[in-house]
Amino acid sequence: MKKRNTVQKKVIFSALNARCDHPSATKLYEDLREDNPNLSKATVYRVLKDAAEEGAVLRIHVGSEDRFDGTVSGHSHIICEKCHAICDTEFPLKAVSDLEEKSGYRVRSRHVEFYGLCPECRKEAAEG
Template sequence: MRPQRYSVRRERIYEAVAASCEHPSAEMIYNQLKTELPQLSLGTVYRNLNQLAEEGRLSRLDCGSADRFDATVAPHTHFCCTACGRVLDLPVPYDPVLDREAERWGCQVKGHSLTFLGICSGCGGKNTVL
């Protein structure tokens, strides 16, 4: 897919994701930018995040609830807390062996993402589930 033409809103949405360590959702970005960009709608945020992900400028993370977004598109591992919704980068190295294992099944692998689900250390093992 070719990049969309330049848009101030799209760039601000991208910048907001890039500046965040929270791997924000569309709603988080909307709430952050709505004062600065009063004409911004939640639909516009969703549309632009999806376009940025399709262009490869953002990574989309499926953590079981709302999609989260990450401006770090190089392969890396995530942890999604099922209690509080926190998303963390983990220092687990990318393993190309997994790509080769999938290729044994006749797949043409372009990469993989690894996301762990569980309870983060901040929740201390609380049994609350989103």
């Protein structure tokens, strides 16, 4: 039982790390289901939720969903308000050092989210 869990964990993490679209647990499960018929949706969700609590993955709340990111090192996200696409983006380091200087704080971690319309949704908005 324990062994199976470890194997499933591995499958889930390597699938998450192989993609950069920040999938929800449901989406990840649906993509894994075909090759892993023993995997349950509850397992995928629990593994991701536990990992997020341990800080091994990032959880991003968008719309009514939790989305997951295998990259936990300092990076920022730009999120489409319409289709909820999530892209990785860099927050300029210069802005962080300016902030430290102004506030007197030392920044340990950051998670900045930018919101807007992605290129696809902008195109649709222009056409519609």
